Amino acid sequence: MGFGTVLVANRGEIAIRVMRTCRELGIRTVAVHSTADQDSSHVRAADAAVQIGPGAPRKSYLSAPAVIEAALRTGADAVHPGYGFLSEDPDFAEICAENGLTFIGPRPEVLAKLGDKAVARALMTDAGLPVLPGSPGTVDSAAEASDLASRIGYPLIIKAAAGGGGRGMTVVRHAADLLPAYRQTRATAQAVFGDNRVYMERYCDSARHIEVQVLADGHGTVLHLGERDCSVQRRHQKLVEESPGPGLHPQLRSAMARAAVRGARAIGYTGAGTFEFLVHDEGFSFMEMNCRIQVEHPVTEAVYGVDLVREQIRVASGEALRMTQEDLVPRGVAVECRVNAEDPARDFAPAPGTLEEFVPPGGPFVRVDTHGRAGWKVPPQYDSLLAKVVCWAPERDEALDRMDRALAEFRIAGPGVHTTIPLLREIVADPVFRAGRHITSFLDTRD
């Protein structure tokens, strides 16, 4: 049974991207929006729209009751949560089910287990996935922290159990810094996630962030769609992603893919998900699993020719995946650059403003996912992501040349508007990045 109407519980480029696939599938779409987004592109892209709250995300996009009400009154059968906001909230998934709505994502109990990063680490250890030396569960006292730290060794990283998305973590390099960092991370975790539990792991300075895309249906099929390299990060925030990972040994690559499939199977995962691994010293370790569509999913779509959102929707409606692992053969290289409304001169502070000029690039093998348009005022309440530029080519160098051309074409201007485009062009031209030798500290240590 297919869905007649899908409510997209998100905003910005991802809401539009999901609606596009819905339209191709003949599904009616409903947008929800805050008062700050009355004029936003995702509202225009939908067949119907409901204003669900004021600008503050907590009272609109994060309000489960408001989203559910909007879904019920518009006759939606299913809710696509996009990424961020309610996308990995097990309570929201549960409330959807209670109201007869299909949550397009994994089951609530799976979300609850994987949302707790300490539990996820333990589960994946049990499933046979390699993890870095660390605490078996959460670290609930300073004494426990000291004891564990001496066994794990330095540097180590303290992470919020309820964290994710690069927030709520602290790297500790010396024993003297341990307890202040422990207390600070707990306080931050409490403030940001409402949960002060933390866990600890060995920290790798010289590592690559490689993640594996999986796709699972409710009929026992679990597939992988290769990896993405997301090592270009600024303070744990991804900026450039690509598939496949450059220069990865084929054996390492297939070992990671097998581990991801094994992990997804072990927890009964359904839908699209991502296993994040750290690749270091010729080995790899499980970090966390993301139970949603990722920002960087288009690079995988480009090399595999698979619409991941379409598969998410089909799986959620109970269909079996129509492809086999043998059908999934990657072709060429795809790179994504995140164009954020940020000011490099002010330490990448969000720089929202009115987009007086907004002309995205085009041409062969260039995909731009954006909610920007000329004359639109970027609201200050939300994520600074303005556009994703994705370029494909048979070879990596050609893809990067194409990316530079596309970024040069992209015209964004307005009073107070600054973007990451100049930085992205520097990265694309950087010899270390061009050689595929970049690690996660690449941007933060580069002059």
Added chain:
Amino acid sequence: MSELTRTQGSDDTFAGLDYDNSGLALADICRSIAEVVRVGPDKPRRVRVALGAASVEVEWEGDRGPAALVGPAPQEGTGAAGGAGEQILEGHRECAPLVGTFYAAPAPGAPPFVQPGDHVEKGQQLGIIEAMKLMNPLEATRPGRVVEVLVGDGEPVEYGEPLVLLDPDPAADGTDEGA
């Protein structure tokens, strides 16, 4: 009508009202004008809206003189307010605090909480908004006379949607004009 002019001044004279922005206020005014046009004796010849000075002018054929309506017409308007044939409606809109279904009465078949002409106190219940099977009372945020209940019983409402139009009492503490 032969002409419709929209002007938006720089001073936000609607800042004191519960509007999210002046654009919403302008939309409300336009809706009120449409209502006047609908119920008026014949089509107006000219409509002028100025948000900055908060004035609304409507001219009908046969030149019955300009009629001002809706919105707090500050200073300049009050002088002419005593003139014959003019109607001034001070409007305060009680808006939906959440998305849900509006109910005008406590139970099906029961008399509504309020009707046009009723006087309500601050905090008095005007209706119910049902969201997620929870009944949330809609209460008056200021005392006044009910001019109109703007949505029907059982209708879905969005966040911020105007539900009840009140003609507010002059403020006792003197913060409002009047008294």
